[in-house]
Amino acid sequence: MQLARIGATPRGGVCRLALTAEDAAGRDQFVAWAREAGCTIEVDRIGNIFARRAGADPARAPVMTGSHLDTQPTGGKFDGNYGVLAGLEVVRTLNDLGIYTQAPIEIAVWTNEEGSRFVPVMMGSGVFTGVFALDEVLVQVDRDGISVRDALAAVGYAGEHAPGHPVAAYFEAHIEQGPVLEHHGDVIGAVTGALGQTWYDLEIMGMEAHAGPTPMETRRDALVVASRLVARVNEIALAHAPNARGTVGFVDVFPNSRNVIPGRVRMTVDFRSDSEEGLRRMDAELQQACRDLERPNEIGIALKTVVNFPPRPFDAGLVDRVREAARAIGLPQRDIVSGAAHDAVHLAQQVPAAMIFVPCRDGISHNEIEDAQPEHLEAGCNVLLEVMLQEAGIALAEQAVSVAEGA
Amino acid sequence: MQLARIGATPRGGVCRLALTAEDAAGRDQFVAWAREAGCTIEVDRIGNIFARRAGADPARAPVMTGSHLDTQPTGGKFDGNYGVLAGLEVVRTLNDLGIYTQAPIEIAVWTNEEGSRFVPVMMGSGVFTGVFALDEVLVQVDRDGISVRDALAAVGYAGEHAPGHPVAAYFEAHIEQGPVLEHHGDVIGAVTGALGQTWYDLEIMGMEAHAGPTPMETRRDALVVASRLVARVNEIALAHAPNARGTVGFVDVFPNSRNVIPGRVRMTVDFRSDSEEGLRRMDAELQQACRDLERPNEIGIALKTVVNFPPRPFDAGLVDRVREAARAIGLPQRDIVSGAAHDAVHLAQQVPAAMIFVPCRDGISHNEIEDAQPEHLEAGCNVLLEVMLQEAGIALAEQAVSVAEGA
Numbered sequence: 001m002q003l004a005r006i007g008a009t010p011r012g013g014v015c016r017l018a019l020t021a022e023d024a025a026g027r028d029q030f031v032a033w034a035r036e037a038g039c040t041i042e043v044d045r046i047g048n049i050f051a052r053r054a055g056a057d058p059a060r061a062p063v064m065t066g067s068h069l070d071t072q073p074t075g076g077k078f079d080g081n082y083g084v085l086a087g088l089e090v091v092r093t094l095n096d097l098g099i100y101t102q103a104p105i106e107i108a109v110w111t112n113e114e115g116s117r118f119v120p121v122m123m124g125s126g127v128f129t130g131v132f133a134l135d136e137v138l139v140q141v142d143r144d145g146i147s148v149r150d151a152l153a154a155v156g157y158a159g160e161h162a163p164g165h166p167v168a169a170y171f172e173a174h175i176e177q178g179p180v181l182e183h184h185g186d187v188i189g190a191v192t193g194a195l196g197q198t199w200y201d202l203e204i205m206g207m208e209a210h211a212g213p214t215p216m217e218t219r220r221d222a223l224v225v226a227s228r229l230v231a232r233v234n235e236i237a238l239a240h241a242p243n244a245r246g247t248v249g250f251v252d253v254f255p256n257s258r259n260v261i262p263g264r265v266r267m268t269v270d271f272r273s274d275s276e277e278g279l280r281r282m283d284a285e286l287q288q289a290c291r292d293l294e295r296p297n298e299i300g301i302a303l304k305t306v307v308n309f310p311p312r313p314f315d316a317g318l319v320d321r322v323r324e325a326a327r328a329i330g331l332p333q334r335d336i337v338s339g340a341a342h343d344a345v346h347l348a349q350q351v352p353a354a355m356i357f358v359p360c361r362d363g364i365s366h367n368e369i370e371d372a373q374p375e376h377l378e379a380g381c382n383v384l385l386e387v388m389l390q391e392a393g394i395a396l397a398e399q400a401v402s403v404a405e406g407a
Numbered sequence: 408m409q410l411a412r413i414g415a416t417p418r419g420g421v422c423r424l425a426l427t428a429e430d431a432a433g434r435d436q437f438v439a440w441a442r443e444a445g446c447t448i449e450v451d452r453i454g455n456i457f458a459r460r461a462g463a464d465p466a467r468a469p470v471m472t473g474s475h476l477d478t479q480p481t482g483g484k485f486d487g488n489y490g491v492l493a494g495l496e497v498v499r500t501l502n503d504l505g506i507y508t509q510a511p512i513e514i515a516v517w518t519n520e521e522g523s524r525f526v527p528v529m530m531g532s533g534v535f536t537g538v539f540a541l542d543e544v545l546v547q548v549d550r551d552g553i554s555v556r557d558a559l560a561a562v563g564y565a566g567e568h569a570p571g572h573p574v575a576a577y578f579e580a581h582i583e584q585g586p587v588l589e590h591h592g593d594v595i596g597a598v599t600g601a602l603g604q605t606w607y608d609l610e611i612m613g614m615e616a617h618a619g620p621t622p623m624e625t626r627r628d629a630l631v632v633a634s635r636l637v638a639r640v641n642e643i644a645l646a647h648a649p650n651a652r653g654t655v656g657f658v659d660v661f662p663n664s665r666n667v668i669p670g671r672v673r674m675t676v677d678f679r680s681d682s683e684e685g686l687r688r689m690d691a692e693l694q695q696a697c698r699d700l701e702r703p704n705e706i707g708i709a710l711k712t713v714v715n716f717p718p719r720p721f722d723a724g725l726v727d728r729v730r731e732a733a734r735a736i737g738l739p740q741r742d743i744v745s746g747a748a749h750d751a752v753h754l755a756q757q758v759p760a761a762m763i764f765v766p767c768r769d770g771i772s773h774n775e776i777e778d779a780q781p782e783h784l785e786a787g788c789n790v791l792l793e794v795m796l797q798e799a800g801i802a803l804a805e806q807a808v809s810v811a812e813g814a
Contacts, residue, residue, distance in 0.1 A: 234631050340620050362615060
């Protein structure tokens, strides 16, 4: 709640766009808290922050957790922020209990996960894992022409370290951003993987004409065809249930005047599936729908794929650790797939990774009314503590003393 | 072509919004030409201009023709302007031939037909015929808060005369703004009447949610429902063919982001029919479609009627005059209904009225590429001359001399 005051919006949300003054203030607050908790801080060249709690065996790669502090323009208090603060809570709890681990523990704050100000989304974790090239990302600019490089320098988070270092395991706690856990009355989601995504831009070209004098049978109405595509996208996704999604989120009608037949519509399609085969079939069905609609309506449809992420299963062993931890604590749980991409999806390409979902109210996120129950957030922290301890290993008493003295 | 230079756009169209400096320049040009042609000018309090050519019998009400000089923001050269200049051409031709009429002839320039800057549309003719109250119309404001009253004063067309005076008959020549004449190879449309119109505003309320984590079956996607309504509007109009139209021209999606399920859609519906019964049935079918979609989709639909014009048949006798004139001249013609409203629709409530349509290229109007063939425009002028002469009556030679001397 204290962090949520930074960039707080009048309607109860948070606006903390990546690498703005608000994001910097949020980062500074986290760094201060992490230092208070005995962590050392490193920042890499893409601005990712790593708060490290030393382990008894410095040769071991750290067990990492984390998420992001940037938000959507009308974002909530929990998306991303919860995962970072859950890591901090793990460290504080270990401190409180005087427990030291064999492997070091790291809390990562990934730069620009949301992508609201700079593309690509999930920028920091993508650079860390080599999915994106640092030099290409640093020259990306926002709407005002400010580059990532300049924005990092301006907020004081252009670090020295080359991005990327060994990680033993990565866990990310996150609100579900969907209604499934709440609907089933479960508290913990053991996330088995993330849906693959294919994003499209479509342009539907007809002919604008006056709505009064133009008989129905001679019209080339781009919106009528666009509407059939919206319906078709919905049908395609339903036919590939349960782990498929199809959404038209954006529609732009030209000239968008009540008494003019629309001559052009731009729209997007967002397809998601847990299998590459599913994405391929949905793609083929969309292509077919476009072909079927073009000729009889004298309409041109340009379909362009703009994003393609394959489905990303998480590490089976770590997912099992999450299930076991929830069971041991006695929390109602279920397996779940992540419909959204997260930094963990990038991490999963390089290191064993898993995620822990907790419910959010009405499944709503990317919204100022995003909310979550304290007891659910606490439950997620407890599971995170358990799995991190399992992976990092508890140090023997005599080791613990020397680590504590070193810190 | 000379008038079209005033407010000319780079793409060959005209932008001469009502009561702007461009509109004023267009009006000034018309007034200058009308005075050159021997007309006297009167302006009424809503800015309608009446250019009057005296008749042999000053006691007779004038035979009137006219249209408008204002355009859409990306309008063409002919919509409205043709009807005004056709009237001027009739006067010039009568002058050239030394013909005088029994009844006076008037050319009307109606204020703000397009409604692009101020509502209501067809403002000047509506005030002239008492459909709109002058005082209510004068206080309407544009986007910048400028009132009709102030705009009239600024351009020097706030006349003294109370709107409305006797008219013996009204003819309006206009481009068809549709493809029917061109399609059939006809040159003259004898317009039997104008379609009635019902315009609606709809708001479709669902729940926005993240496109990834939200399963298909729990969605309340406002755009999926809006798309079904677009399809339904199209089906309803097709079912009431041939003299019915149904158009969704405007769609606004919220939040309109590619990975967010739309939570709210605002859209319009424009229904037209040549019968009141047709409009009533289309209305009932739309209401039913909304009710059918609300419950199963957990969606709220607010449907509001914002405009309702009944179908308006033109005067059977005058329509017959148009047919006869075209036949006498030997022009291919057909009966046609006007899908659009025109100033003639207001006039028809008070005086015998009719319209003469000529083809426009590809049926396109409200567009900078709007075009028409000189020989078709000339044909329309010849029909207009013929029907106005019929209604006004040719003065005897001795009467003509005295009128000419008076002028």
